[in-house]
Amino acid sequence: MIITKAKEKGDVVATLKDVKSVFLIGCSECASLCGTGSPEALAAMKETLEAEGKKVTGSMMAKTGCQVLGTKVELKPAKEEIDAADAILVMSCGAGTQAMVEVFKDKRVYPANDTTFLGNMTRFQQFDERCSMCGECIIDKTGGICPVTTCPKGILNGPCGGTNNGMCEVSPDIECAWAKIYARMERTGELDKMREIVPPKDYSKKLSPKVWVIEKKKEEK
Ligand code: SF4
């Protein structure tokens, strides 16, 4: 899931300084789980903005905010409330905000959140970064644990000389990714794989912007 953090209220209010009325859009997916785009977050934002003298003309929870066409359809019933707003405040990730930029070509659209990383919810309200979307997954060679992301140095053949009793030299709060990889591969009977050198990655696969079109399979005759 995409992890978002709410911007400071003062920053959002400053962004909206030239705006008298706002329509709020939340997202039922990742941003809801992060508490940054949930119905409760929208209600709190409405309260904050009204206390600042702004008019909140309405709000809507998008099913999947980054889905441009689906969200456009979902917004149709709110047309009057949207028309009455000077701006749209999007409480989702950066992709969701830009989906709304695409939908509202002539209306101001602003983000309420900072988008931080692709992560896992490992316990209630805790999110850990596990994948940095490198475009060339190598965790088949590393026990299913990603050293590109979870080792601060991104070492492909570790550990480095700083590993210390299972912890990382960069911070005593971080478990050494390669100690975890070793322990996991020992448990799964794959330790011999640790002798294989993981080749340098092709970082051109990480270049942005990317586009991916899923081609329809041709029906076989
Ligand atoms: S190697 Fe790591 S960063 Fe790359 S795709 Fe796999 S999990 Fe993600």
Ligand code: SF4
């Ligand atoms: S101690 Fe482990 S996690 Fe930390 S930088 Fe070295 S190999 Fe990476």
